[in-house]
Amino acid sequence: MSTYLGLLALFLLTAATGYFVAQEFAFVAADRGILREQASAGDAAAERALQVTSRLSFMLSGAQLGITVTALLVGFLAEPAIAVIVRPWLAGWGLPDGMITGVSVATGVFVATVVQMVLGELAPKNLGIARPEAVAKFLARSTLAYLAVVGPVVRLFDSAATGLLRRLGIEPVEEVEHGVTPEELSRIIAESTQAGELPPKLSELLERALEFGDRNAEEIMVPRPRVVVLRASQPISDMLDAMRACGHSRYPVLAEDGDVVGVTGVRELLASGQEEGPVSTITRPALLVPASVPLPAVLERMRVAKDDIACVIDEYGGLAGVITVEDLAEELVGELVDENDPEPVGALEHPGGVWEVPGSLRLDEVERATGVALPESDDYDTLAGLVLARLGRMPDQGDSVTVPVKPDSDPFAEDVEKHLAELTVISLNRRVPEWVRLAPVRHAEAAR
CATH class of the missing domain: 3.10.580.10 (CBS-domain)
Incomplete structure (x- = not known):
């Protein structure tokens, strides 16, 4: 093969790799809801893109096959051509013949790798992530044709991989799930709020809506x-x-x-x-x-x-x-107050991370008010219930218990010992804690 044909092969194979990489990322990242809306409005390209996303696992296998084949061909065809181009330059620099071959091959591998990574991998990947729906619609027709041609080979490889996983005791998943669980939604809301993309009030409203279905x-x-x-x-x-x-x-x-x-x-x-x-x-x-x-x-x-x-x-x-x-x-x-309701009394904050909290508050309400996530259990719902469960008896005024605090929610200062909090009964009503003092356990206190 001539040198110029080798270079042409490098760029054609790189373009083919980029096609499969863009295909892979665009169809995974594409919002199916947006595609459905566009398809309902008569967009034929969106309809074709939905056909591909309905067989996402199969499409990914086809894309991986294309990426693997084109990458191997780059190594087989393009790298030797690059080595031939750089060999005269190396000879002109006075390198010994024994070194020229090794350096020229290494240079060919390096150049081919850079071209493949930048033009064949990273740029198409970023394009597929940045414009997933547009790229998916653009590639949908050719992707369907490609899958129709290589489908038998892809199914053969998929069957082999599935059999291997089953021998290892793993049941393969045929298709990639596009839905999210309530836990994942909650994490998305929290991350979006931290990034400033969601106002705190809206974030709280969404969190409450998610929690609503889990309560009885x-x-x-x-x-x-x-x-x-x-x-x-x-x-x-x-x-x-x-x-x-x-x-x-x-x-x-x-x-x-x-x-x-x-x-x-x-x-x-x-x-x-x-x-x-x-x-x-x-x-x-x-x-x-x-x-x-x-x-x-x-x-x-x-x-x-x-x-x-x-x-x-x-x-x-x-x-x-x-x-x-x-x-x-x-x-x-959140709390609604009308003209007949007494003014609601919530958690009262004091210096040093100390709170006075009504014992009737549920633990999620305590966390919402104070930022402190106390241990939950099926045996109790409220702060008073937590104190009773830890004491193991009816409480007296001044009784206290020490409980762990979830580390990722601990708002206390750095000198708090192992994320512990002390709950002290301030007052009783009908023999159960009416008000509870919530305070961090600090190093000196924990050492005693």
């Missing part, structure tokens, strides 16, 4: 001890007294044995026009949901029933708590 009724309900209930036999005057005292507009109604018989409230009172008689006369059927039902299902049941309150029932059939539409909304957008 028991996790967000107002627990039974904090629910004002009425007995079916109580007079309506007692209901009026309860409204004046607590300001709630809806109340679960219980039978004498504690079973839920319904709900009542301002709407039922006004509709009846009654001021006397038992509460049972203005009680309507209650929407009952098990404690384990996921929040999206609770929301759907409330929508279908056209009800704004649901009674949460535990596994023994008793009232575990209540959920309102407002509670569900707060899981998505």
Whole structure:
């Protein structure tokens, strides 16, 4: 082969390598949603690109075959041609004949490698990543034709690779997944927020939406001890007294044995026009949901029933708590306060990374308020529950426990010992921690 044909082969093979590299990266990076929209609008190239992405694993195998063959041909054809070109120059520099051959071959390998890497690998890769949809549409027709030609060879190689993996105890995946899990979405949101691409408020809203589907009724309900209930036999005057005292507009109604018989409230009172008689006369059927039902299902049941309150029932059939539409909304957008609600009291920050936190806050709410991720468990949901679980007994005021903090969330100073936090009971309510002091454990304290 002449020298010029060798150089021509180098650039043609490099272009072929670049074609396969761009093909590989563009179809992997292309947004299928964008391609579907364009295909729906009548874009034939987008339709062809979707045909390729529907067989992404097969396309990648074909691209790898093309890259491998063209790279081998560069070494076989182009590098000797380059060596022939540089050999006279090396001889003119007075190098011994024994060195000229080795240096010329090495130079040929170096030049071919640089050309292959820059023009055949890196530039097409960056183009495919920067303009994935445009490149995918441009290459789609030729890619389909190429796969039709080399398909039998690709299937043969794929079968061999699949058999090898199965012998090693690994089950191959036929196609590349394009969807993402909630965990991956959460990581994307966190990374986008850190990079400044998402406003913090929007990031929090998206995180709450992701967490919404993972929670159940028991996790967000107002627990039974904090629910004002009425007995079916109580007079309506007692209901009026309860409204004046607590300001709630809806109340679960219980039978004498504690079973839920319904709900009542301002709407039922006004509709009846009654001021006397038992509460049972203005009680309507209650929407009952098990404690384990996921929040999206609770929301759907409330929508279908056209009800704004649901009674949460535990596994023994008793009232575990209540959920309102407002509670569900707060899981998505944060605390909502109307004119009848007391001013919400959240975590209070003190110097030195010390916090005073309501024991009723869930651990995810504690993390959101303080930045401290405390250990979670199926045995408890709230900060008070964590303290009770670690103490193993009913607490007294001043009791404290030391718990680990997730290192990647620890906002404490550098002198904190092994990411530990001390939880101290400040006050009790109904024998459980009402307020808890959250403080870092520092070196001196840990050493004692």
